[in-house]
Amino acid sequence: MQTPIQNNQPSLGNESPFKSLLRNNMRQYSMIIALVFIMVLFEILTNGLLLKPLNITNLILQNSYILVLAVGMVLVIITGHIDLSVGSVAAFVGAVAAILMVNYEMPMFVAVIVSLLVGALIGAWQGFWIAYVKIPAFIVTLAGMLLFRGLTMIVLEGKSIAPFPESFQKISSGFIPDIGGGSSLHLLTIIIGIVLSVIIIITQLRARSTQVKYQFDVQPKGLFILKLIGMVAVLNVFTYVLAAYEGIPNILIILAILIVLYTFITNKTKAGRHVYAIGGNEKAAQLSGIKTKRMTFWVFVNMGVLSALSGLLFAARLNAATPKAGNLFELDAIAACFIGGASAYGGIGTVPGAIIGGLVMGIMNNGMSLLGLGVDWQQGIKGLVLLAAVAFDIYNKNKAA
The missing domain is CATH 1.10.3470 (ABC transporter involved in vitamin B12 uptake, BtuC)
Incomplete structure (x- = not known):
């Protein structure tokens, strides 16, 4: 996001x-x-x-x-x-x-x-x-x-x-397969949420570092950390909700790529x-x-x-x-x-x-x-x-x- x-x-x-x-x-x-x-x-x-x-x-x-x-x-x-x-x-x-x-x-x-x-x-x-x-x-x-x-x-x-x-139907109605089995949660969806959280944190920190390097205005540190926590929290709550059903729909992967x-x-x-x-x-x-x-x-x-x-x-x-x-x-x-x-x-x-x-x-x-x-x-x-x-x-x- x-x-x-x-x-x-x-x-x-x-x-x-x-x-x-x-x-x-x-x-x-x-x-x-x-x-x-x-x-x-x-x-x-x-x-x-x-x-x-x-x-x-x-x-x-x-x-x-x-x-x-x-x-x-x-x-x-x-x-x-x-x-x-x-x-x-x-x-x-x-x-x-x-x-x-x-x-x-x-x-x-x-x-x-x-x-x-x-x-x-x-x-x-x-x-x-x-x-x-x-x-x-x-x-x-x-x-x-x-x-x-x-x-x-x-x-x-x-x-x-x-x-x-x-x-062809699975393009819109299918879900990515899970790893393992027997769990009430879709484990691969949870893992994807964690990996994306790490990527977001790294990219945001690098972007802020670049802005500071070139003396651009940046958000106050406290507000930046609060925003980062909010983004990660929303992402992981979203992936948890998806994992509680069938996991990530195939169509969501297509949308994310686009x-x-x-x-x-x-x-x-x-x-x-x-x-x-x-x-x-x-x-x-x-x-x-x-x-x-x-x-x-x-x-x-x-x-x-x-x-x-x-x-x-x-x-x-x-x-x-x-x-x-x-x-x-x-x-x-x-x-x-x-x-x-x-x-x-x-x-x-x-x-x-x-x-x-x-x-x-x-x-x-x-x-x-x-x-x-x-x-x-x-x-x-x-x-x-x-x-x-x-x-x-x-x-x-x-x-x-």
């Missing part, structure tokens, strides 16, 4: 380090605080059902495909665009995978690779019109939403295709810096030598691949490809990014923030379902939360101006 990015600029005036830290990271911290508040609220309202091991595992399984979409969508939003087609693309790719695996009995690995390539081609198709022909992304992806929803119904002929091979990979790309690579530059000011980025058209094109290719992956995960969990698959996925993914701190104006957003936003949406959905609220109330409440998140972004932008 990535901690909020530190602002390494000197504090203003006589402002205390704590106030400076809070001011510079208000967006990230506010979402973490909101997530904790929502979890505690629904834990109380559901009489302890929300954080039961079975429900936590179900939360991960139920929201995995939205979180995958959010990882790609946040890059699209950072560049100043939007993608309304991801739900339809996910449904279409799920249908293609079903035809390959169920009707033609293609080996699972080959079918998955072909499905991801189909997603890449769809992303390239849309990216071409957006990046090189300069048609607004809203129009192109709206057309894509209609086109690929129609193609899904055509290839499925209005029927569902099932069942998938058991090996989060680490895309966080590294956005924070540590030239491509990541170019994405932020395009979203901040595309003309200035182009004048500085960034190939803005090519970068925008590849952002949509990436979105196509992740949409395909999301479609595969959803089909594996449902154990069927259906014409209605992926319905409103795009709205949940977009909402996750904005709730997680992405700016509606582009140039601002993080992968961990999108994941936090997705978890906020997922916990709200799950908590309201446990309370027996109907879909109508759920949709209305989620709409208000999205509006509040964007209003908060605009308030911060105007305040900084």
Whole structure:
């Protein structure tokens, strides 16, 4: 889990380090605080059902495909665009995978690779019109939403295709095997939690040491230690809860790899810096030598691949490809990014923030379902939360101006 990015600029005036830290990271911290508040609220309202091991595992399984979409969508939003087609693309790719695996009995690995390539081609198709022909992304992806929803119904002929091979189902519903046996706890999950705790402590200490070396502002030592203890405690409680049921789901491994990979790309690579530059000011980025058209094109290719992956995960969990698959996925993914701190104006957003936003949406959905609220109330409440998140972004932008 990535901690909020530190602002390494000197504090203003006589402002205390704590106030400076809070001011510079208000967006990230506010979402973490909101997530904790929502979890505690629904834990109380559901009489302890929300954080039961079975429900936590179900939360991960139920929201995995939205979180995958959010990882790609946040890059699209950072560049100043939007993608309304991801739900339809996910449904279409799920249908293609079903035809390959169920009707033609293609080996699972080959079918998955072909499905991801189909997603890449769809992303390239849309990216071409957006990046090189300069048609607004809203129009192109709206057309894509209609086109690929129609193609899904055509290839499925209005029927569902099932069942998938058991090996494919395990992508979304399987768990990593335990070592040994006979214990009520999943021992490998506990060990993984401890190993990750050690890695977090080492990386945080090294990062702080580097900041001190180059005379950057750092958190007060006491606050740093408190934050480190909190991170390790949350991680180990989380892994313990998972270990009390079946252990770590396979899908959580896939999500963790995506989060680490895309966080590294956005924070540590030239491509990541170019994405932020395009979203901040595309003309200035182009004048500085960034190939803005090519970068925008590849952002949509990436979105196509992740949409395909999301479609595969959803089909594996449902154990069927259906014409209605992926319905409103795009709205949940977009909402996750904005709730997680992405700016509606582009140039601002993080992968961990999108994941936090997705978890906020997922916990709200799950908590309201446990309370027996109907879909109508759920949709209305989620709409208000999205509006509040964007209003908060605009308030911060105007305040900084």
